[in-house]
Amino acid sequence: MTIKLYELAGAEDDRRFSPYCWRIRFALEHKQLDFEPVACRFTDKDAIAFSGQDKVPVLVDGDNVVSDSWAIACYLEQGYPDRPSLFGGPAGQALSRFYVDWTDTVLHGTLIRLLASDIHAHLHEKDKGYFRESREQRFRATLEEFCSNQTQTLQELKRILTPLRRSLQSQPYLGGDAPLFADYTVMGAFMWARSVSRVPLLEPDDPVALWRSRLLGRLGEGAARLRAYG
Amino acid sequence: MTIKLYELAGAEDDRRFSPYCWRIRFALEHKQLDFEPVACRFTDKDAIAFSGQDKVPVLVDGDNVVSDSWAIACYLEQGYPDRPSLFGGPAGQALSRFYVDWTDTVLHGTLIRLLASDIHAHLHEKDKGYFRESREQRFRATLEEFCSNQTQTLQELKRILTPLRRSLQSQPYLGGDAPLFADYTVMGAFMWARSVSRVPLLEPDDPVALWRSRLLGRLGEGAARLRAYG
CATH class of the missing domain: 1.20.1050.10 (Glutathione S-transferase Yfyf (Class Pi); Chain A, domain 2)
Structure with a gap:
């Protein structure tokens, strides 16, 4: 199942401006993991309510839902240890x-x-x-x-x-x-x-x-x- | 042969105040290496002239003379790989x-x-x-x-x-x-x-x-x- 990344978007769906979401885009590319980006707005709190909090990025990987960019990076590092490391140990x-x-x-x-x-x-x-x-x-x-x-x-x-x-x-x-x-x-x-x-x-x-x-x-x-x- | 560390001292021999020298004191202790500290003053340029430059810290380890705190840390890491690492990789x-x-x-x-x-x-x-x-x-x-x-x-x-x-x-x-x-x-x-x-x-x-x-x-x-x- 493809990883989903909920990201902040601007007026246009393809204007992604959150610095925290960008960290995770780079991290997913670094790990060579395919993902489906999902555009969210600040006021789309309902769309990510399933994550138990109200801020993007939110990463959904199968049954795992992770929010907070640092927690997501640590999750990716631990969950995909065979992919290029984000931290080097x-x-x-x-x-x-x-x-x-x-x-x-x-x-x-x-x-x-x-x-x-x-x-x-x-x-x-x-x-x-x-x-x-x-x-x-x-x-x-x-x-x-x-x-x-x-x-x-x-x-x-x-x-x-x-x-x-x-x-x-x-x-x-x-x-x-x-x-x-x-x-x-x-x-x-x-x-x-x-x-x-x-x-x-x-x-x-x-x-x-x-x-x-x-x-x-x-x-x-x-x-x-x-x-x-x- | 014991490692020598040339350090900046104040009025008293045992007032060691250089932040760069302190980095190396900690690094040597971290590596569990014995060393002989040598007190120098700013104007004791002659005492460290053998290092080819005029700033402490200077580390002398057998035939190796290393100056600049970063270079010394890298030298210790490379030269003593079996001791606790200063960088973790x-x-x-x-x-x-x-x-x-x-x-x-x-x-x-x-x-x-x-x-x-x-x-x-x-x-x-x-x-x-x-x-x-x-x-x-x-x-x-x-x-x-x-x-x-x-x-x-x-x-x-x-x-x-x-x-x-x-x-x-x-x-x-x-x-x-x-x-x-x-x-x-x-x-x-x-x-x-x-x-x-x-x-x-x-x-x-x-x-x-x-x-x-x-x-x-x-x-x-x-x-x-x-x-x-x-």
Whole structure:
């Protein structure tokens, strides 16, 4: 039975923008597992209610239902040990946590100040009210105000990428000669950006941009055909 | 022949404060390798000239002379494969790079604003002029000016530790159930702080403080006896 991946979609079914869902797309391709992607919207809570929670990604693999991108990655690693490893062993798995936590807080925390209003513009009509209300409450600002300092946020982005840039100067991927889940975790944030925003985030010769290109070049056909800018 | 580790020392021979040297102390203890620590000062360039460069740590193991803490860790891993691993395999080794780059830039970059003038106060007399001049040129401020916003820097420290704190909420060490070189890399920064400063950096219930205590508890007798505050 084919694995199903419930993913967040925008106005169009083929605009997949959730950074957490992208981690799992990359992970499934890494594991060379076929899967059927299912488009969901923020307000489609009913469609994933069977998972016992209300957030995508949700992975359905036979009788197994797994939510939360880290839990899904660990599930895939354990359930498909003969496929290419996402972590390269228990130490690699433990060491991948900081990449998740750094991406979730530092990288997403900066990018959202560039993307929030673009995300809103690309949402399905039925999601727009929910997104604006919940995010404006969280940000204590309108989406437009929150995203108004683009120049400053781009400088901040350049600054926070300093350690990542250094690492990618010394090796092609965070995982070494080939990408691992740590790469996909960070890359999810850049996929989020390019699915909704035309703003160039990186100088073309930035080692982070070169790494991003290498990862884009590895995307399977299905993923490469999804809507994106740049 | 016993391994020699050339380390930076302060006014007293037993005040070892270099975060890079601490990484290697922890690494040697992890590998259960005996070593003879040799105290050096900033201005003792002649003492390590044999290494072909002018920075500690320098490790001498028989005919092998290795400098740079990352290169030393990789040397120990390769040269002593039967001892406990510092990386847990090639993936863990690659994934450890970001910990090094994050510590060198983000964590050290914040801590130096707390520590620079304390370091100066704890230096050997012969190092004080060199340190003040080189650092004041780098910081474009006097050491005292550079370290004058302690309250703000402590808040900044709390903020930048967010991803580390999250990771250490989900596992006892960055390396998982036991520490790896990634732990020692980050811990080196806290050893640097406690060797020269009385300022409490962390709330006692901070997961980062609990992790720091666990690592302190694993220090060998020789290291635990070195001068430090707190």
